[in-house]
Amino acid sequence: MTMSKQAKPIIFITGASGLLGSQLMSDLSADYQPVALQRNKSDPHHPTWNYQSTLVQLGIKSPHAVIHLAGAGIADQRWTDDYKQLIRDSRIHGTDWLVKTMQSQPQQPEHFLCASAIGFYGHRPDEDLTEDSAAGENFVADLSVQWEAAAQKITSPQTRVTNLRFGLMLDKSGGALKNMLLPFKLGLGGRIGSGEQVYSWVSLADVSQAIMFLLEQPMDGPVNITAPNPVSNQVFTKTLAKQLNRPAFIPMPAALARLVFKDLADELLLADAKVKPQRLQQAGFKFQNPIIDQGIEAAL
DSSP: OOOOTTSOOEEEEESTTSHHHHHHHHHHTTTSEEEEOOEETTOTTSOEEOHHHHHHHHTOSOOSEEEEOOSOOTTSSOBOHHHHHHHHHHHHHHHHHHHHHHHTSSSOOSEEEEEEEGGGGOSOTTOEEOTTSOOOSSHHHHHHHHHHHHHHTTOSSSOEEEEEEEOEEEBTTBHHHHHHHHHHHTTOOOOBTTSOSEEOEEEHHHHHHHHHHHHHSOOOEEEEEOOSOOEEHHHHHHHHHHHTTOOOOOOBOHHHHHHHHBHHIIIIISOOOEEOOHHHHHTTOOOSOOSHHHHHHHHO
8 A cells, every 4th residue: 555654554443333442443543544444234144344435435455454343242141042143143254254355355454453352262270371272162262263263364475364362351331341330339249150260351451552562563363462460250359349449248159140141151251261461471562450450440
């Protein structure tokens, strides 16, 4: 792409109205020109975006990079069979479509950063998990494997692909933390199950900064985007209660969690995965919120 020295590199973003997308649109604008792709909402199982018409509108052959964040919210509702199918289709079909569309252009972006999740590792108590660890064996693990494979199809000498394995992203305006806030504010919060399961969390600000770091220092393949200090669910809930000045003594038994959340309980709330951001740290990335007290304070 020929650009004048003054022009900022253009970055296309799907899922730009979501929790992370909104943060990125704001943070990227200093050094880049972030452009939110609009999704055609007619078939949520087979999403498409206005990629082609946006190229024409901007008068470019390709954006510098594409950041693909779109997909049905994983913690937005109970996991019925239908909703699990939507979670899967919105990611796999959406990524397939986007990759084929990019490949059909005369020029491809230099970098494709595609969302994934630490759910890739499944439920793995007592293991230290890095990007070299094998995939797990549950729904989210299987989904993540297929999702990453779909993204990797555009890998070429022209295009580098990074699979962004996000941890539990903390921000009061969305995701898991938003759902926890009301019971905790009412003094009804507490550990889930035994409370011993390890949560690999990360502050929203650090996720956005990590993506900007990866735009400057691209890495091929998976990158764990989690804070360097994962904590047990019990520590997590105690810290949250303390910051809200509320008690946290009403535990949610595992059986109740399964009743309320169905499969989501075992795969997200009760899953145990101690994931380390090995590649980011080796590359010199510095977390703004490396410990859980800072992470929750920043999120609130």
